[in-house]
Amino acid sequence: MNQAERSSATGGGVRALGHEVFEIDTRMAGHDKITAGYLIRTERPCLVETGTAPSARVVRDALAGLGIGPGDLATVVVTHIHLDHAGGAGDIAAMFPEAQIVVHQRGARHLADPSRLMDSARRVYGPALDALFGELAPTPAERIRAVEERGSIDLGGGRRLDSHYSPGHAKHHVGLIDSVSGDLYVGDAAGVFIEETKDLRPATPPPDFDLDLALDSLRMFAALRPVRLLFSHFGPAGEVAQTLERSAEELNVWTEQARRAHDAGLDLDHAVAMVTEQTRQRYAALAPGADPALSARFERQSGAALNVTGIMHWLEQQEQAAR
Ligand SMILES: [Zn+2]
Numbered sequence: 001m002n003q004a005e006r007s008s009a010t011g012g013g014v015r016a017l018g019h020e021v022f023e024i025d026t027r028m029a030g031h032d033k034i035t036a037g038y039l040i041r042t043e044r045p046c047l048v049e050t051g052t053a054p055s056a057r058v059v060r061d062a063l064a065g066l067g068i069g070p071g072d073l074a075t076v077v078v079t080h081i082h083l084d085h086a087g088g089a090g091d092i093a094a095m096f097p098e099a100q101i102v103v104h105q106r107g108a109r110h111l112a113d114p115s116r117l118m119d120s121a122r123r124v125y126g127p128a129l130d131a132l133f134g135e136l137a138p139t140p141a142e143r144i145r146a147v148e149e150r151g152s153i154d155l156g157g158g159r160r161l162d163s164h165y166s167p168g169h170a171k172h173h174v175g176l177i178d179s180v181s182g183d184l185y186v187g188d189a190a191g192v193f194i195e196e197t198k199d200l201r202p203a204t205p206p207p208d209f210d211l212d213l214a215l216d217s218l219r220m221f222a223a224l225r226p227v228r229l230l231f232s233h234f235g236p237a238g239e240v241a242q243t244l245e246r247s248a249e250e251l252n253v254w255t256e257q258a259r260r261a262h263d264a265g266l267d268l269d270h271a272v273a274m275v276t277e278q279t280r281q282r283y284a285a286l287a288p289g290a291d292p293a294l295s296a297r298f299e300r301q302s303g304a305a306l307n308v309t310g311i312m313h314w315l316e317q318q319e320q321a322a323r
Pocket of ligand 1: 082084085188232233
């Protein structure tokens with residue numbers, strides 16, 4: 001296939017974003033536009049995010065449609081090892097045997113041996129785990145490259161994807177910036193984004209959420225001066241400075257509301273109900289009369305219960321540390 005033919009070979013949940021970047025809907029649990037992966041189709045093609053284990057076949061087919069066969073993928077990088085981002089790592093590694101798998105050093109051993117990660121995910125999600133995420137298959141240790149504070153992925157032709165450690169959402173989270181396009185892959189560090197309404201909500205799950213680290217990571221992102229943000233949930237955002245400011249504001253609002261519920265001694269269910277009610281008017285996707293499909297998608301991307309649980313967990317750790 002020549003370049004023009006390959007570029008037009010999109011469809012089936014694939015969208016060309018320019019600079020040879022393609023958004024791939026990885027269709028978590030069969031849903032549209034919840035989880036995105038991205039292909040950077042350069043001399044050394046790179047996939048950012050695998051999606052879940054059942055997503056691996058969706059991704060393989062999307063890459064085939066973009067002209068990337070089993071021997072062609074040079075790199076797979078995950079922003080962090082939560083199963084909606086990295087659950088397909090082992091399957092994708094098997095499907096693309098030449099690819100190196102890049103991950104933060106704190107996540108590397110879990111990709112090689114997923115047993116502890118799967119156990120803890122099962123504790124959080126219970127019986128819903130299988131339908132949501134499937135089973136993370138191990139990646140051969142020799143194919144994993146761990147990055148620390150900084151790392152660099154060679155995309156070929158002088159183009160790079162540089163990783164920057166960005167904890168707060170998870171202690172194994174990195175953001176990645178493309179040296180040519182200026183795209184910043186934000187993972188979950190800037191929250192979740194609905195392109196249709198420009199709504200943004202934080203992503204603050206247990207057990208790692210830490211407000212101060214999360215705000216530091218957002219400041220670090222802004223200092224990289226990206227041209228565009230690419231959200232794993234879901235898609236591109238062009239108004240970079242405003243969007244990152246909004247991310248920080250959302251974190252502060254949710255933490256403040258959860259703190260009030262915590263100080264009032266509410267149990268988790270009541271705290272979730274209170275924070276949901278107090279924040280609802282911030283989002284067009286949740287407004288009365290909004291498209292119910294959009295509201296459902298927004299809630300699936302960043303569930304209020306998981307967010308409040310994560311913030312409560314952090315507040316309790318802060319209290320213990322202060323004693
Ligand atoms: Zn996520």
